[in-house]
Amino acid sequence: MKIHFCGVGKMGLPMAGHLAAAGHELTVSDPSSERLALARQQGLTVVEDERQAMAKSHVVFSSLPNDGALRAVAAVLAGAARPGTTYVDTSTVSPQASAQVAGILEAQGIVYVRTAVSGNNKMAEAAQLTVLASGPRAGYDRMLPLLERLGPNQFYLGDVEQARLMKLVVNLMIAQTSAMLAEALTLGRKGGLDWQAMWQVLTASAVASPILKAKSVQLAQRDFTPTFTVEQMIKDLDLILGAGSAVDVPLAQTAMTRRLMQEALTRGLGQEDYAAILKVLEQDARLPGTP
Numbered sequence: 001m002k003i004h005f006c007g008v009g010k011m012g013l014p015m016a017g018h019l020a021a022a023g024h025e026l027t028v029s030d031p032s033s034e035r036l037a038l039a040r041q042q043g044l045t046v047v048e049d050e051r052q053a054m055a056k057s058h059v060v061f062s063s064l065p066n067d068g069a070l071r072a073v074a075a076v077l078a079g080a081a082r083p084g085t086t087y088v089d090t091s092t093v094s095p096q097a098s099a100q101v102a103g104i105l106e107a108q109g110i111v112y113v114r115t116a117v118s119g120n121n122k123m124a125e126a127a128q129l130t131v132l133a134s135g136p137r138a139g140y141d142r143m144l145p146l147l148e149r150l151g152p153n154q155f156y157l158g159d160v161e162q163a164r165l166m167k168l169v170v171n172l173m174i175a176q177t178s179a180m181l182a183e184a185l186t187l188g189r190k191g192g193l194d195w196q197a198m199w200q201v202l203t204a205s206a207v208a209s210p211i212l213k214a215k216s217v218q219l220a221q222r223d224f225t226p227t228f229t230v231e232q233m234i235k236d237l238d239l240i241l242g243a244g245s246a247v248d249v250p251l252a253q254t255a256m257t258r259r260l261m262q263e264a265l266t267r268g269l270g271q272e273d274y275a276a277i278l279k280v281l282e283q284d285a286r287l288p289g290t291p
Contacts, residue, residue, distance in 0.1 A: 001025065003146075004057040006050065006073050007091075008039045010121040012063030015090065017042055018127050018149040019061070027053045054080040059146070062089045066235060067097035074101040083109030086139055088146070090117045092171065094239050095161040096246065102135075102160070111139040115147060116167035120214075120227035127151055132170075134163035168240045172254055175237055177211050178275050179257040181219075186281040196220060215275055226273040230264045233274035237261060 005016040005028045012028075013035065020026040020043070028039050029050040036046045047053045054060050054077055064070050070093050077087055087110055089098075098114055105112045112135055119129040129151035133140050140156050147154055157163050188198045199220040203213055218225065237258040244251040260277050267283070269276045283290045 001059060001146075002057045003027075003059045003061060004029070004047075004050075004053040006030070006060065006062040007064050007069075008035045008044070009063060009065070011090070011117065011124050012061075013039060013042070013044075014121065014124040014127075015061070015063060015117075015129075015150055016044060019146060020044055022146075022149050024146075027057075029053065051076055051080040054085075055082065057081070057085065059086045059088060059143070062087075062091065064089070064091040064093070066091075067093050070097055070101055074104055077110065078104050078108045081108070081110055084111070086111040086113060086143060088113045088115050088143055090115050090150075092116060092167055092236055092239065093164060094242055095164040095168075096242075098161050098164045111136055113139045113143050114161065114163040115143075116163045117150060118167060118170050119151065122227060123151070129153075131155065132157060132163040132166045134158045134160060165243060168236070168243050171233075171236045172240045172251070174211060175233055175240075175257050175261075175274070176253060177209070178215075178233075178277055179253075179260055181212070181215070181275065182260070182278040182281045185278060186285050186287070189282070190285050190287055195222075218273070219275055219278070224269075224272040224276045224279075226271065228274050229271050230261055230274050230276055231270040234258065234261045234265060 001024045003019055003024050003026045005026060008016055008028050008030045016026060016028050027045045027047045029047055030036050039046055060077055062073050064073060070089060070091055087105060102112050114134045116132045117129040118132060123129050127150060130153040131147045131150055132155050134157045136159060157166055185198060189195060199216050203216050240254055241251055260280060264277045264280050267280060269279060
Protein backbone atom coordinates (compact mmCIF):
# COMPACT_ATOMS: atom_id res chain seq x y z
CA MET A 1 0.00 0.00 0.00
CA LYS A 2 1.26 3.49 -0.85
CA ILE A 3 1.11 5.83 2.14
CA HIS A 4 2.14 9.45 2.55
CA PHE A 5 2.67 10.83 6.04
CA CYS A 6 2.45 14.62 6.64
CA GLY A 7 4.20 15.80 9.78
CA VAL A 8 7.08 13.85 11.33
CA GLY A 9 7.33 15.55 14.70
CA LYS A 10 7.81 13.76 18.01
CA MET A 11 4.63 11.77 17.47
CA GLY A 12 4.49 11.58 13.68
CA LEU A 13 8.00 10.25 13.14
CA PRO A 14 7.66 7.06 15.21
CA MET A 15 4.16 6.44 13.81
CA ALA A 16 5.47 6.77 10.26
CA GLY A 17 8.32 4.43 11.15
CA HIS A 18 5.94 1.72 12.34
CA LEU A 19 3.95 1.94 9.10
CA ALA A 20 7.12 1.69 7.02
CA ALA A 21 8.31 -1.25 9.11
CA ALA A 22 5.09 -3.06 8.23
CA GLY A 23 6.28 -3.14 4.63
CA HIS A 24 4.24 -0.33 3.13
CA GLU A 25 5.61 2.02 0.48
CA LEU A 26 5.78 5.16 2.61
CA THR A 27 6.88 8.75 1.97
CA VAL A 28 6.99 11.63 4.45
CA SER A 29 6.93 15.42 4.41
CA ASP A 30 7.33 18.14 7.03
CA PRO A 31 7.98 21.90 6.99
CA SER A 32 10.97 21.42 9.33
CA SER A 33 14.30 20.54 7.70
CA GLU A 34 15.49 19.23 11.08
CA ARG A 35 12.62 16.77 11.33
CA LEU A 36 13.18 15.63 7.73
CA ALA A 37 16.85 15.03 8.50
CA LEU A 38 15.81 12.78 11.40
CA ALA A 39 13.39 10.96 9.10
CA ARG A 40 16.19 10.31 6.61
CA GLN A 41 18.43 9.05 9.40
CA GLN A 42 15.74 6.51 10.25
CA GLY A 43 15.57 5.31 6.67
CA LEU A 44 12.31 6.97 5.66
CA THR A 45 11.79 8.36 2.16
CA VAL A 46 11.45 12.15 2.23
CA VAL A 47 9.66 14.00 -0.58
CA GLU A 48 9.60 17.71 -1.34
CA ASP A 49 6.48 17.67 -3.52
CA GLU A 50 3.78 16.88 -0.98
CA ARG A 51 0.97 17.34 -3.48
CA GLN A 52 2.45 14.79 -5.89
CA ALA A 53 3.00 12.31 -3.07
CA MET A 54 -0.63 12.65 -2.03
CA ALA A 55 -1.79 12.10 -5.60
CA LYS A 56 0.12 8.81 -5.78
CA SER A 57 -0.96 7.47 -2.37
CA HIS A 58 -3.83 5.20 -1.37
CA VAL A 59 -3.74 6.56 2.18
CA VAL A 60 -2.55 9.88 3.62
CA PHE A 61 -1.71 10.13 7.33
CA SER A 62 -0.98 13.33 9.23
CA SER A 63 0.22 14.39 12.66
CA LEU A 64 -0.20 18.15 12.96
CA PRO A 65 0.14 20.84 15.63
CA ASN A 66 -3.17 22.71 15.41
CA ASP A 67 -6.42 23.51 13.61
CA GLY A 68 -4.73 25.76 11.09
CA ALA A 69 -2.28 23.07 10.02
CA LEU A 70 -5.13 20.58 9.62
CA ARG A 71 -7.06 22.98 7.39
CA ALA A 72 -3.95 23.67 5.30
CA VAL A 73 -3.12 20.00 4.74
CA ALA A 74 -6.74 19.17 4.00
CA ALA A 75 -6.88 21.95 1.39
CA VAL A 76 -3.85 20.53 -0.41
CA LEU A 77 -5.22 17.01 -0.14
CA ALA A 78 -8.62 18.00 -1.55
CA GLY A 79 -6.92 19.37 -4.65
CA ALA A 80 -4.42 16.55 -5.11
CA ALA A 81 -5.78 13.21 -3.97
CA ARG A 82 -7.81 10.84 -6.11
CA PRO A 83 -11.41 10.06 -5.13
CA GLY A 84 -11.38 7.04 -2.86
CA THR A 85 -8.18 8.07 -1.08
CA THR A 86 -8.39 7.65 2.69
CA TYR A 87 -7.18 10.44 4.97
CA VAL A 88 -6.19 9.46 8.52
CA ASP A 89 -5.43 12.41 10.79
CA THR A 90 -3.96 11.71 14.22
CA SER A 91 -3.80 15.29 15.52
CA THR A 92 -5.42 16.89 18.56
CA VAL A 93 -7.71 19.50 17.01
CA SER A 94 -11.11 21.04 17.66
CA PRO A 95 -14.26 19.15 16.65
CA GLN A 96 -15.33 22.29 14.79
CA ALA A 97 -12.23 22.43 12.57
CA SER A 98 -12.43 18.71 11.96
CA ALA A 99 -16.07 18.99 10.88
CA GLN A 100 -15.15 21.77 8.44
CA VAL A 101 -12.43 19.61 6.95
CA ALA A 102 -14.83 16.68 6.68
CA GLY A 103 -17.15 18.67 4.45
CA ILE A 104 -14.31 19.73 2.13
CA LEU A 105 -12.89 16.22 1.80
CA GLU A 106 -16.18 14.40 1.42
CA ALA A 107 -17.10 16.70 -1.47
CA GLN A 108 -13.99 15.39 -3.26
CA GLY A 109 -14.72 11.74 -2.54
CA ILE A 110 -11.98 11.42 0.09
CA VAL A 111 -12.68 9.10 3.03
CA TYR A 112 -11.85 10.94 6.26
CA VAL A 113 -11.03 8.81 9.31
CA ARG A 114 -10.40 10.83 12.47
CA THR A 115 -7.89 8.97 14.64
CA ALA A 116 -6.79 10.94 17.67
CA VAL A 117 -4.05 9.11 19.54
CA SER A 118 -3.59 9.12 23.30
CA GLY A 119 -0.07 8.74 24.69
CA ASN A 120 3.26 10.54 24.63
CA ASN A 121 6.22 10.28 22.27
CA LYS A 122 7.77 7.44 24.28
CA MET A 123 4.56 5.45 23.88
CA ALA A 124 4.51 6.29 20.17
CA GLU A 125 8.05 4.96 19.80
CA ALA A 126 7.05 1.74 21.57
CA ALA A 127 3.84 1.36 19.51
CA GLN A 128 1.79 1.62 22.70
CA LEU A 129 -0.63 4.39 21.73
CA THR A 130 -4.37 4.24 22.28
CA VAL A 131 -6.23 5.03 19.06
CA LEU A 132 -9.55 6.88 19.27
CA ALA A 133 -11.29 6.71 15.91
CA SER A 134 -14.44 8.08 14.30
CA GLY A 135 -15.70 8.67 10.80
CA PRO A 136 -17.10 6.29 8.19
CA ARG A 137 -17.15 2.80 9.68
CA ALA A 138 -16.13 1.11 6.44
CA GLY A 139 -13.13 3.42 6.15
CA TYR A 140 -12.12 2.71 9.73
CA ASP A 141 -12.39 -1.03 9.17
CA ARG A 142 -10.08 -0.79 6.15
CA MET A 143 -7.56 1.25 8.14
CA LEU A 144 -7.63 -0.95 11.25
CA PRO A 145 -4.61 -3.09 10.24
CA LEU A 146 -2.58 0.13 9.87
CA LEU A 147 -3.88 1.62 13.11
CA GLU A 148 -2.98 -1.56 14.98
CA ARG A 149 0.66 -0.83 14.10
CA LEU A 150 0.44 2.24 16.35
CA GLY A 151 -0.78 0.56 19.51
CA PRO A 152 -2.78 -2.27 21.06
CA ASN A 153 -5.89 -0.33 22.08
CA GLN A 154 -8.37 0.62 19.35
CA PHE A 155 -11.71 2.35 19.94
CA TYR A 156 -14.26 3.20 17.25
CA LEU A 157 -16.51 5.90 18.74
CA GLY A 158 -18.90 7.03 16.00
CA ASP A 159 -19.32 8.34 12.48
CA VAL A 160 -18.39 12.02 12.89
CA GLU A 161 -16.30 13.95 15.47
CA GLN A 162 -16.59 11.69 18.50
CA ALA A 163 -12.87 10.84 18.44
CA ARG A 164 -11.95 14.52 18.59
CA LEU A 165 -14.12 15.12 21.64
CA MET A 166 -12.94 11.95 23.38
CA LYS A 167 -9.31 13.05 23.03
CA LEU A 168 -10.18 16.37 24.67
CA VAL A 169 -11.96 14.54 27.51
CA VAL A 170 -8.81 12.46 28.10
CA ASN A 171 -6.53 15.50 27.96
CA LEU A 172 -8.76 17.42 30.35
CA MET A 173 -8.10 14.73 32.94
CA ILE A 174 -4.36 14.71 32.19
CA ALA A 175 -4.17 18.48 32.66
CA GLN A 176 -6.17 18.33 35.88
CA THR A 177 -3.89 15.59 37.20
CA SER A 178 -0.89 17.88 36.77
CA ALA A 179 -2.65 20.66 38.70
CA MET A 180 -3.68 18.24 41.44
CA LEU A 181 -0.11 16.96 41.74
CA ALA A 182 1.31 20.48 41.86
CA GLU A 183 -0.89 21.46 44.79
CA ALA A 184 -0.52 18.19 46.68
CA LEU A 185 3.26 17.99 46.36
CA THR A 186 3.75 21.64 47.27
CA LEU A 187 1.56 21.22 50.36
CA GLY A 188 3.50 18.14 51.41
CA ARG A 189 6.90 19.66 50.78
CA LYS A 190 6.10 22.94 52.55
CA GLY A 191 4.73 20.94 55.47
CA GLY A 192 7.98 19.03 55.85
CA LEU A 193 7.36 15.76 54.00
CA ASP A 194 10.31 14.15 52.25
CA TRP A 195 10.12 14.40 48.44
CA GLN A 196 11.02 10.79 47.72
CA ALA A 197 8.80 9.51 50.51
CA MET A 198 5.82 11.33 49.00
CA TRP A 199 6.38 9.65 45.66
CA GLN A 200 6.74 6.24 47.25
CA VAL A 201 3.41 6.67 49.04
CA LEU A 202 1.53 8.20 46.09
CA THR A 203 2.56 5.46 43.66
CA ALA A 204 1.43 2.77 46.13
CA SER A 205 -1.80 4.45 47.22
CA ALA A 206 -5.38 4.65 45.97
CA VAL A 207 -4.45 7.58 43.69
CA ALA A 208 -1.75 5.61 41.82
CA SER A 209 -3.27 6.00 38.36
CA PRO A 210 -1.33 5.07 35.20
CA ILE A 211 -0.64 8.75 34.44
CA LEU A 212 0.64 9.40 37.98
CA LYS A 213 2.92 6.36 37.82
CA ALA A 214 4.21 7.42 34.41
CA LYS A 215 4.96 10.98 35.57
CA SER A 216 6.59 9.75 38.78
CA VAL A 217 9.57 8.31 36.89
CA GLN A 218 10.70 11.82 35.91
CA LEU A 219 9.21 13.97 38.63
CA ALA A 220 10.64 11.95 41.49
CA GLN A 221 14.00 13.12 40.12
CA ARG A 222 12.65 16.62 39.43
CA ASP A 223 13.25 16.06 35.73
CA PHE A 224 11.04 18.34 33.63
CA THR A 225 12.29 17.22 30.22
CA PRO A 226 9.13 17.53 28.13
CA THR A 227 7.05 14.69 26.82
CA PHE A 228 4.39 17.39 26.30
CA THR A 229 5.22 21.05 26.93
CA VAL A 230 3.42 23.76 28.87
CA GLU A 231 2.80 25.55 25.57
CA GLN A 232 1.26 22.43 24.04
CA MET A 233 -0.98 21.91 27.06
CA ILE A 234 -2.19 25.51 26.83
CA LYS A 235 -3.22 24.84 23.23
CA ASP A 236 -5.13 21.73 24.28
CA LEU A 237 -6.77 23.47 27.23
CA ASP A 238 -8.02 26.16 24.87
CA LEU A 239 -9.54 23.43 22.69
CA ILE A 240 -11.13 21.84 25.76
CA LEU A 241 -12.61 25.12 26.99
CA GLY A 242 -13.88 25.80 23.47
CA ALA A 243 -15.55 22.39 23.38
CA GLY A 244 -17.19 23.08 26.72
CA SER A 245 -18.47 26.42 25.51
CA ALA A 246 -19.85 24.82 22.33
CA VAL A 247 -22.12 22.50 24.30
CA ASP A 248 -22.74 24.88 27.24
CA VAL A 249 -20.75 22.93 29.85
CA PRO A 250 -19.01 25.11 32.46
CA LEU A 251 -15.44 23.94 33.08
CA ALA A 252 -14.39 26.04 36.07
CA GLN A 253 -11.56 23.80 37.27
CA THR A 254 -10.19 23.49 33.75
CA ALA A 255 -10.20 27.27 33.43
CA MET A 256 -8.19 27.51 36.65
CA THR A 257 -5.65 25.01 35.32
CA ARG A 258 -5.43 27.05 32.11
CA ARG A 259 -4.54 30.14 34.15
CA LEU A 260 -1.89 28.17 36.03
CA MET A 261 -0.35 27.00 32.75
CA GLN A 262 -0.35 30.60 31.51
CA GLU A 263 1.48 31.67 34.63
CA ALA A 264 4.08 28.95 34.00
CA LEU A 265 4.49 30.28 30.47
CA THR A 266 4.89 33.84 31.77
CA ARG A 267 7.64 32.63 34.12
CA GLY A 268 9.64 31.15 31.27
CA LEU A 269 8.57 27.52 31.63
CA GLY A 270 6.79 27.19 28.28
CA GLN A 271 9.16 24.60 26.82
CA GLU A 272 9.36 22.46 29.94
CA ASP A 273 7.06 19.52 30.62
CA TYR A 274 3.52 20.59 31.49
CA ALA A 275 4.11 19.20 35.00
CA ALA A 276 6.41 22.22 35.52
CA ILE A 277 3.37 24.10 36.81
CA LEU A 278 4.58 22.53 40.06
CA LYS A 279 7.35 25.14 40.04
CA VAL A 280 4.79 27.94 39.97
CA LEU A 281 3.09 26.60 43.09
CA GLU A 282 6.43 26.11 44.83
CA GLN A 283 7.51 29.65 44.04
CA ASP A 284 4.20 31.07 45.25
CA ALA A 285 4.52 29.03 48.44
CA ARG A 286 8.02 30.51 48.92
CA LEU A 287 9.63 27.13 49.32
CA PRO A 288 13.37 27.24 50.10
CA GLY A 289 15.51 27.06 46.99
CA THR A 290 12.87 28.48 44.64
CA PRO A 291 13.55 31.79 42.88
